Amino acid sequence: MLRCSRLWQASSMNIILTLFLLVVGGSAIAAFPIILYVIGDTGDCDLSGTAQVAAAMRRQADFSDARLIEVGDLAYPVATRERLLECHEPHFSGFPKRLAVPGNHDWADSNAAGFFSIFSKPVPRMEGLGGPWRLLLLDSNLKGVAWRRQMQWLDGMLGSSRRECLIAAWHHPRWSSGKHGDRRFVDPLWRRVSGYVAFTLHGHDHHFEALPKFDLDGAESDRGTASFVVGTGGGRLYQAGESKRSERTVYEKYGFLRISLDGTRYHWRFVGADDKVLSHGSGNCRPTGSRPYRPATAPADVPGWRDPERFGDGDSGN
Numbered sequence: 001m002l003r004c005s006r007l008w009q010a011s012s013m014n015i016i017l018t019l020f021l022l023v024v025g026g027s028a029i030a031a032f033p034i035i036l037y038v039i040g041d042t043g044d045c046d047l048s049g050t051a052q053v054a055a056a057m058r059r060q061a062d063f064s065d066a067r068l069i070e071v072g073d074l075a076y077p078v079a080t081r082e083r084l085l086e087c088h089e090p091h092f093s094g095f096p097k098r099l100a101v102p103g104n105h106d107w108a109d110s111n112a113a114g115f116f117s118i119f120s121k122p123v124p125r126m127e128g129l130g131g132p133w134r135l136l137l138l139d140s141n142l143k144g145v146a147w148r149r150q151m152q153w154l155d156g157m158l159g160s161s162r163r164e165c166l167i168a169a170w171h172h173p174r175w176s177s178g179k180h181g182d183r184r185f186v187d188p189l190w191r192r193v194s195g196y197v198a199f200t201l202h203g204h205d206h207h208f209e210a211l212p213k214f215d216l217d218g219a220e221s222d223r224g225t226a227s228f229v230v231g232t233g234g235g236r237l238y239q240a241g242e243s244k245r246s247e248r249t250v251y252e253k254y255g256f257l258r259i260s261l262d263g264t265r266y267h268w269r270f271v272g273a274d275d276k277v278l279s280h281g282s283g284n285c286r287p288t289g290s291r292p293y294r295p296a297t298a299p300a301d302v303p304g305w306r307d308p309e310r311f312g313d314g315d316s317g318n
Helices: 003-019 049-058 080-088 109-117 145-162 182-191
Strands: 034-039 065-071 097-100 124-129 134-136 163-167 199-202 208-214 225-230 257-262 263-274 277-284
Touching: 034 124, 034 225, 049 257, 065 134, 080 109, 097 134, 124 163, 124 263, 182 199, 199 263
Parallel strands: 034 065, 065 097, 134 163, 163 199, 199 225
Antiparallel strands: 034 257, 124 134, 208 225, 257 263, 263 277
16 A cells, blocks of 8 residues: 555656646747748649649648648739639648738738638737747738837837747748848848847748848848748749858749757758758757847838838738
8 A cells, every 4th residue: 555655656746747847937848849831932723833732741741730831922823812712722721720921912912801811810920839939920011000010019029028939930031042032121020030039931032941040131140040931832933043142042842841849949851842851950949038139220111121012001910
């Protein structure tokens, strides 16, 4: 009887210890790696790329556990609800968990109505991914009052975040070696997140690129932020642009980015539509709060920086 009691006590202590270890600094540590699949620039009924990428995802052993993150331009040429239902949803609606931010082709439909009929939650917002990881969903198409409100919201989120590993997603990349190149008008977004989020996710340029940690002005720095361009989800693919920003690029190949979040580390690989791993790497998150958040001085919206492909004059949550 005494031996059973001691075994029960030991078992209880192990359970308590396990629960304690699963919570560190107020942030739960996921028991298993968190899996993300990332794509952008998809849903073109005139090309076979969307079907190829979707099929490659479904062939992955962890497909049922993965969360799909789409970084804009979900149907071509204009992401109306009808076009999304025809060219996008047949391929991706089967994901049990999915998140998305709008791109310029989504906003080409009035008020991005098609996009928000499928993804009804407002942007910007924050979503928990599990463990210490949080995703900031942002809209690089906004202008005017809506743009300024997004900057204020982002300042509040970054200023109040503690012991979290943050990822930021918006459509237009600040830095890119692709056809469109660097997008200066998103500089206010970049200057806020650089050094405070683990990495950023983008589309718009139709190639894959893993950019190193860049500081506010695009110079490599250990205190900066890494970023990914994943415009390879099914739209017409692009060749290299005029400026070379990194060595890790893949052109003229459909595919998706797979990211595994494990504790405060992340591992990534770009998987082609033929299931071949075309690039891979890893990195670390520096949890928020390790240094005070001080947004870099930058105009909230400068007319001269506006891109002709930006459409969102209103509040993207409507």
